Amino acid sequence: MLPILDIRSVKDDEDLYLPRPDLLGQDYQKTVEDIIEDVRQRKDVALFELTERFDGVKLSALAVDKEEIEQSKTLISPTLLEALYAAAHSITKFHEHRGCLPGIYENNGITISHMEIPVESAGLYVPGGRAKYPSSVLMTTIPAKVAGVKRIVCCTPPSSNGHVAPEILAACAIAGVDEVYSVGGAHSIAAMAYGTESIRKVDVICGPGSKLVSIAQSKVRSVVGVPSAFAGPSEVVVVADDSTPAAWAAMDILVQAEHGPDGLAWLVTDSKEKADEVNLEIERLLSVAPRRQQIESTLDKGGYIVLAKDLEQAAVVVNEIAPEHLELMVADPDSLLGSIKNAGAIFMGFYAPASVGDYLAGPSHVLPTFRTAKFSSVLGVEDFIKRVHAISLTDQGLVNFAPYVAAIAESEGLEAHKESVLMRINSPTWSK
Secondary structure, eight states: OOOOEEEOOOGGGGOOOOOOOOOOOOHHHHHHHHHHHHHHHHTHHHHHHHHHHOOOOOOOSSSSOEEEEHHGSSSSSSHHHHHHEEEEEEHHHHHHOOOOOOOOOOOOOOEEEEEEEEEEEEEEEESSSSSSHHHHHHHHHHHHHHHHSSSSEEOOOOOSSSSSOOHHHHHHHHHHHSEEOOHHHHHHHHHHHHHOEEEEESEEEEEOOHHHHHHHHHHHHTTTTSSSSSSOOOOEEEEEESSHHHHHHHHHHHHHHHTTOOOOOOOOOHHHHHHHHHHHHHHHHHOTTTTTHHHHHHHHEEEEEEEEHHHHHHHHHHHHHHOOOEEEESSOHHHHHHHHHOOOOEEEEEOOHHHHHTTTTTSSOOOOBBBBBGTOOOOOOOEEEEEEEEEOOOOOHHHHHHHHHHHHHEEETTTHHHHHHOOOOOTTTTOO
């Protein structure tokens, strides 16, 4: 049974206590810092040793042969292959449907052209080793491809046989990954950030992973672009009322919990009867779950039921948690949507389980976790694009604005700024 936090009597939001796992403890910080420094200093030698240490595999090479990548499509079932192609198509169409920002802005002699320039290279982390996530390949690669990134690198841990799972390689082939390396963990993040003999450094790194991987991404942010979200262990909050099918709510809590330890899986409801009903369903489903061990490891530390006085208070709880996945599994989700301010992705009603978003809805499933949904967003095309403005002036435009520029520059004591405009309009060669 999950513990129930009864907050019905809490009057001040500031008094809410909502337990969270500590993902950023000093032990992990030190471990990641040591790994990053090791890779930075010893490069490929460190990658081989760390792969053997963390994945139990002794590799002879890091780069996966292109023929093996292409052949992987014949090693998976035709059903899965078709599904990957369908998902790739769906995700591509979504990211292409972005709309265009106004390209030209004019103001009294100033013309500003809005440009979006893709980064040259992107490093994508795909979890692997004990599990395989071809969906993460699609969800990270396709937005980068749509953005126009020329070189896309994928790092993923090897399986116990020393090879990358064919499911992952097939997704790499379908999505258009340029380079695949069988190395994972925090050491792969360091490799992509700083470069090694085998892996050239990249401009942007993204992708979901363990807390070590997520911490590593935050540590290299000073030398490489990293989306602001902390894409760590999986999270879900299901909001339920009296009308919610208890078995569906229980199953969706287990869906994200089965990813394994350090995640978060909560039910928030205004009905004590529903809380008890869902709790019983969780017990029933857990007893027959194939990934029971992983689910229990999440629920033991990150599983709770919150009993709120009403759905508005439930929304307050959601906004404080800022979950990666939020399911508004209530009779009227639209009426509650306006109260939600912090969530990575929101799934509306009874027929929108988060698993659809994980695979095929269109938006990337690389979502902010660990409360970073309060200030960051889902991974998208914009994470691989630099926004640049090209500014030009007519001679009259400079005449119009030079006095203002000069005045501001003078107030800041920046004489050269001031003179840079005045010398132009006062020049004998000035074409007025």
